[in-house]
Amino acid sequence: MSKSASLKNYFLSHRKVTNELIDKIEPEHFDYKPAPTSMSAKELVIHMLTTFHMFAASAAKQAPEPIHEKSEEDDLSKLADKYTDEAVKLIESLSEDSLNDMIDLTDIIGSSLPAEKVLEIAVVHEIHHKGNLFVYVREMGHTDLPLFIKT
Amino acid sequence: MSKSASLKNYFLSHRKVTNELIDKIEPEHFDYKPAPTSMSAKELVIHMLTTFHMFAASAAKQAPEPIHEKSEEDDLSKLADKYTDEAVKLIESLSEDSLNDMIDLTDIIGSSLPAEKVLEIAVVHEIHHKGNLFVYVREMGHTDLPLFIKT
Numbered sequence: 001m002s003k004s005a006s007l008k009n010y011f012l013s014h015r016k017v018t019n020e021l022i023d024k025i026e027p028e029h030f031d032y033k034p035a036p037t038s039m040s041a042k043e044l045v046i047h048m049l050t051t052f053h054m055f056a057a058s059a060a061k062q063a064p065e066p067i068h069e070k071s072e073e074d075d076l077s078k079l080a081d082k083y084t085d086e087a088v089k090l091i092e093s094l095s096e097d098s099l100n101d102m103i104d105l106t107d108i109i110g111s112s113l114p115a116e117k118v119l120e121i122a123v124v125h126e127i128h129h130k131g132n133l134f135v136y137v138r139e140m141g142h143t144d145l146p147l148f149i150k151t
Numbered sequence: 152m153s154k155s156a157s158l159k160n161y162f163l164s165h166r167k168v169t170n171e172l173i174d175k176i177e178p179e180h181f182d183y184k185p186a187p188t189s190m191s192a193k194e195l196v197i198h199m200l201t202t203f204h205m206f207a208a209s210a211a212k213q214a215p216e217p218i219h220e221k222s223e224e225d226d227l228s229k230l231a232d233k234y235t236d237e238a239v240k241l242i243e244s245l246s247e248d249s250l251n252d253m254i255d256l257t258d259i260i261g262s263s264l265p266a267e268k269v270l271e272i273a274v275v276h277e278i279h280h281k282g283n284l285f286v287y288v289r290e291m292g293h294t295d296l297p298l299f300i301k302t
Contacts, residue, residue, distance in 0.1 A: 034185065035289040127275060128299045131282015138186040148279045 003099055007119050008091045011052075014126050015084055016150045018048060021133050022080045029140050030076070041136050045076050048129045049083040055122030056090040058103050059115040091119065154250055158270050159242045162203075165277050166235055167301045169199060172284050173231045180291050181227070192287050196227050199280045200234040206273035207241040209254050210266040242270065 001009075022045055030042040039047060054064040067086060072079050099116040106112065113121070127148075134145060152160075173196055181193040190198060205215040218237060223230050250267040257263065264272070278299075285296060 034286050035292075037294045038286070038289055124278060124300070127278045128282045128285075131279045131284075132286050133282075134279075135185050135189070135283050135286040138189055141186075143188045149275070 003096055003116065004091055004094045007094075007099075007116070007123075008088060011087065011091060011119070011123050011126075013149050013151060014123060014130060015052075015087070017146050017148060018126060018130050018133065019077070019080045019084060020146045021130065021137050023077050024137050024142050025076060025140065027074070032136065032140060034136060034139060041133075041140075042073065042076065044129060044133060044136065045080070046073060048126060048133075049080060052087055052122050052126055053083055053090075054108075055118050055125070056087050058105060058108075059118040059122075060090045060093050060098075061101075061103075062090065094119075154247055154267065155242055155245045158245075158250075158267070158274075159239060162238065162242060162270070162274050162277075163235075164300050164302060165274060165281060166203075166238070168297050168299060169277060169281050169284065170228070170231045170235060171297045172281070172288050174228050175288050175293050176227060176291065178225070183287065183291060185287060185290060192284075192291075193224065193227065195280060195284060195287065196231070197224060199277060199284075200231060203238055203273050203277055204234055204241075205259075206269050206276070207238050209256060209259075210269040210273075211241045211244050211249075212252075212254075213241065245270075 025041050025045070030040065032041045033039070038044075050066045053067065057064045068079055068082065072082070094115060099114065099119075101115050102112045103115050103118050104112045105118065109121075130148070134148070137145065176192050176196070181191065183192045184190070189195075201217045204218065208215045219230055219233065223233070245266060250265065250270075252266050253263045254266050254269050255263045256269065260272075281299070285299070288296065
């Protein structure tokens, strides 16, 4: 398996779970916060989707800015599908050689890293916040939750 | 850097954060559950420590059973130090060759994997539950929380 195919599988093994959790969040819970200083459920989901995009687009040397309009934030499941499709395209666009290219992330994490490492950090960031999201969704009353990884 | 040194750093970049969160959990919050079906804070911490141990000990072909007595569960910070020290020893014991050895995890995840992959899964499991723990600790009233990764 090519390195980018392996990274795509690693990403999707977690993103598919993220998307299952997002599908459980009803609009009346979009503003739900577990604690006063927490991100709301909607803020957390948008943070996860746009941060992964920022890392993956940077790795592919494309514009890292969000690719959605404010109005699309009313349907988080659709937004998740949009960002997931785009993330897969970005990862698939990376050749074995370009995965070794150094990506300048000085503004974001203070250093430059090979594109491959940028994608690995992006997935780890997703796993961390998906761990947050599991608690949010359980607190919304859901008890039938997926495993944390989909193989 | 050797592969086991790199895996040790990857592990510690997350475990150090786990341990900072554990240090914030006062005994009166050990039984705290964010939702009725959640693990309690104490159960979650013990699950994280013993599961990492189970994976790392399996990777090093040692007994995967917990290494603490029930009475040690009254001091979660001390328990975390004990399991962290042991995890470092287990990871350091793995040579480049032995990281490629296939480890039979049929009983746990239904397949065999190279020792290196077993350690990677162990860290991902830790990141996931650390993401849970961040929400627990914020709900206990803490707002001065570490970054999710320590470099």
